[in-house]
Amino acid sequence: MLKVLTLLTRTRREKPAKKPRTVVATPTRPPTDFRAEAIVPGNNCCSAVKALAGKRYRLREVPHLPLAKCTMAASCLCTFKKAADRSGSDRRRAVRANASAPGPEKRKPEPRRSRKE
Numbered sequence: 001m002l003k004v005l006t007l008l009t010r011t012r013r014e015k016p017a018k019k020p021r022t023v024v025a026t027p028t029r030p031p032t033d034f035r036a037e038a039i040v041p042g043n044n045c046c047s048a049v050k051a052l053a054g055k056r057y058r059l060r061e062v063p064h065l066p067l068a069k070c071t072m073a074a075s076c077l078c079t080f081k082k083a084a085d086r087s088g089s090d091r092r093r094a095v096r097a098n099a100s101a102p103g104p105e106k107r108k109p110e111p112r113r114s115r116k117e
Contacts, residue, residue: 035059035082042077046070049078056083 036056041049048069057063066076 033059037062037080037082039063039065040079040081042079044072044075045078046072046076 036058038054038056039049039052041053045053046067046069048067048071052063052067062080065078065080066073070076
């Protein structure tokens with residue numbers, strides 16, 4: 001009898017099924033890194049670099065040098081030149097400075113919504 005009781009207590013209990021995880025999509029942010037570089041061709045450069053000379057690339061999108069289509073990969077002297085980061089300055093500062101018109105305040109201090117009683 002004792003053996004039967006120990007066997008009954010040792011039986012495994014079924015675990016409840018786990019709920020599937022719900023994946024919450026996080027909203028994508030616009031890129032905030034606006035640093036850029038341009039390809040500067042060397043003295044004797046190939047036609048692949050000549051076609052891309054001066055074109056700006058974001059820092060994460062810059063192609064590796066020598067390019068895949070470079071015909072002079074062993075003696076490639078092409079480099080990159082950093083472009084100015086235009087996002088560092090506030091270009092709208094001049095507009096904001098002129099936003100307030102000179103003269104007396106014409107806005108009314110009381111609320112615009114009328115109260116219905």
